[in-house]
Amino acid sequence: MELTLPDAPWREREGLRELTDVLGSGDGDARYVGGAVRDTLLGLPVSDVDIATRLPPTQVLERLAAAGVRAVPTGLAHGTVTAVLPSGPVEITTLRRDVATDGRHAVVAFSGDWLEDAARRDFTMNALYADPSTGRIFDHHHGYPDILAGRVRFIGDPYRRIAEDHLRILRFFRFHARFGEEVDADGLDACAARANDLMALSRERIAAELLKLLVARGAVAVAGLMTDHGILRAVLPEIAADGVARLDRLAAAEAAACVAPDAVRRLAALVPSEAADDVGARLKLSTTDRKRLVSATSSVGGEGPRALAYRIGIPGAVDRLLLAGLPLDDLADWAAPRLPLSGGTLVARGLSKGPDVARTLRALETRWIADGFPTSLPDALIDQAVADAMNANAASGDSGRA
Known part of the structure; x- marks a missing residue:
């Protein structure tokens, strides 16, 4: 037919x-x-x-x-x-x-x-x-x-296909993560045997395939398969001992929160925080993705989801919260507000322009965040912050007044 x-x-x-x-x-x-x-x-x-x-x-x-x-x-x-x-x-x-x-x-x-x-x-x-x-x-x-x-199968001899282009090892797993149901044993054996060939490839080609693989529907299972056969470590030697387990938890958290899989976030699940910057540099990620990878592997902190989102941005907070297994409920339909205070207000109340203004603004901002982002700050709180800054300057021999 x-x-x-x-x-x-x-x-x-x-x-x-x-x-x-x-x-x-x-x-x-x-x-x-x-x-x-x-x-x-x-x-x-x-x-x-x-x-x-x-x-x-x-x-x-x-x-x-x-x-x-x-x-x-x-x-x-x-x-x-x-x-x-x-x-x-x-x-x-x-x-x-x-x-x-x-x-x-x-x-x-x-x-x-x-x-x-x-x-x-x-x-x-x-x-x-x-x-x-x-x-x-x-x-x-x-x-x-x-x-x-759902079977990814090399044309002809798998060893020959891999010898022609080593990247086909990663492509085998990427396609299996996307379409696979049944692993082709001959292809898997050949990929495992030739895993070290991947070291000869450019970092850019490896990164492109790896990032595509990480967002495929079967990424978690395939990452486990690659780890079991010594292939993932050939391209990601920094992988954490519990990297695949962390990826599994992240994928479950993304699904529960109805958040689309993201390649950089999922890469962050695989690597320890101390190695994130080196991984980003070695894979030649863009400056933006490299910074995001480092940020995603950092701790959530104790201020709460909205405070975190205010400080590093909502996308960055989503990364950290999902990786930590924490809910995103507090960020639903939430937009970061603006601090209802300017440096000019502090100067008008007697504080000299310069570093004192910046320090006082930061201190008031921290209090404002801790109080849940109120729409205004009490005058008494602002006056006290200005007085504290001026007193500190006076004690050090600088009047602090304009």
Whole structure:
């Protein structure tokens, strides 16, 4: 029985049908490939669309130019051109075969053979092609049965696939975390045996895969699987002894609070606080994510959820509270208020401009937070704080008055 691609909203994207016509889909020169085909067969939403073509990249560029389609040569050495449609970008890649690989990079030669192109892909579920016009599915490596079984399976010899690109070890687990039901034993054995190959990869590539893995639906179970087989420590040597257990508790807390999984927050569950900054630096996280990772691993403190949220921001407080297993009820529909006092008010009451104002404001702010963020501060409290600051200055030989 011939398998066909179900109808899906992405297939009606503006300009897509015309694009496939320009690339010769009617002549068998272009097919949808990879994630768009896989996810459509699973009934999942599709964001990225990839097209494989027998046309060489120079000819792809010529055809797009003739059709008035903007083209970006995003990876000509590997045969990739991005067509910019009104509905978004579409990646077009010429069929390829590997000439040489070293586990990190590949030298490719362009091909006109669909079987040759399919044979160089990583997993059977990613080697599905579909005719844009008829929807006919081309499944050269029995990927569809693997999709139905929730089985991530390497194409051909797993050891060879990993030798070609070491990142496929992490991709094996990421895809299993997203789709997996049944672990492919041969693939797992090969990944465990070659785990140290991951050390040769760039930190950026490792981080990208790891962060995607951590938000997949099966992240906790897969993190445990990777730990049991010595794979997670190869990319995250700082992992805490109870890291997976903490990740499990965090995932449960996120679900209970109806908070979406977050990769940086989940990474914080895996590493001890003293290692957070080093992990962020080694994985070359952005400055923002690195600071957030460090903050998330810090303690909640004893002031309460709203005080914490006021001091570090609501997102940062949510991270710490969830990681500590504490409820978020106090932050529901709460927005951080502004301190109902300015430095100018203190100066008007006799305090000299400068450090004294800042110190007094901080002291009053601490009292205001402890009192539950009242809409105003009592005059007597402000006057007492000003007097205390002036008395302290007088005792040190500085009058403190303007």
